[in-house]
Amino acid sequence: MTDPIDPHLPLTPVAFEILLCLSTGEKHGYAILREIEERTGGRLGLHAGSLYRAMARLVDEGLLRTVEAPERESDRRRRYYAVTALGREVARAEALRLHAQLEAARIADLLG
Amino acid sequence: MTDPIDPHLPLTPVAFEILLCLSTGEKHGYAILREIEERTGGRLGLHAGSLYRAMARLVDEGLLRTVEAPERESDRRRRYYAVTALGREVARAEALRLHAQLEAARIADLLG
DNA sequence: ACATACTGTATGCGTTGAGCACATAGTGGG
């Protein structure tokens, strides 16, 4: 059978960050931008343009989907996104791949 | 002061794999190819062309350097590579970045 | 009411990195 997950790997750093961010709840683009900026301490210089394009692509690939804005939302410009079941599986597979890589890094004595 | 490490991050998955591989000793390209193929179980479909081009780029950026072939080497086609001091620092920084990402993944309950 | 700054999404342009096919040469076994 053809694996629905494998062809999406490896995820780009940007794509993986987005999926991680949305794994903890539905959010709109700009909120994701600020969250990643804060979590990485600005180390991953993520530009707005890159983010919105990446999200559009992820929707296209079926890893994300757009959702209705929550009830109390006042700003009608905001577009909310959620991770699909497939997106969650892909993110999990990517996390496992990275985990294996870090095992190798530990063996190579790059970490403590 | 200008940071010599940051501008290299994030590394591409291919570049990081190569640096990891060479962290455990000097090797030639094809050996790296087979080692990555085996370690990732073929999941990272690394093509020869991508590998050699990536290595040339890493040499250009000062993360790798070419070295003399070991004494007992019989196949004169082989070109040996080693990680530079900068390359090792960059690989370490990338490993730390990924480690932080995986922490976030664990919080998002993507891992066990 | 109006100016201004900030929030939020999006597109145009150029560069870079990788997939894939292919080229070419050296090595070793039957």
Added chain:
DNA sequence: CCCACTATGTGCTCAACGCATACAGTATGT
């Protein structure tokens, strides 16, 4: 001496991102 395998490398193309820029909605101050 074939032929398969090892080993490195190039041409073509496309995907993803950095950066600049555009533009609309929102909030704040005077």
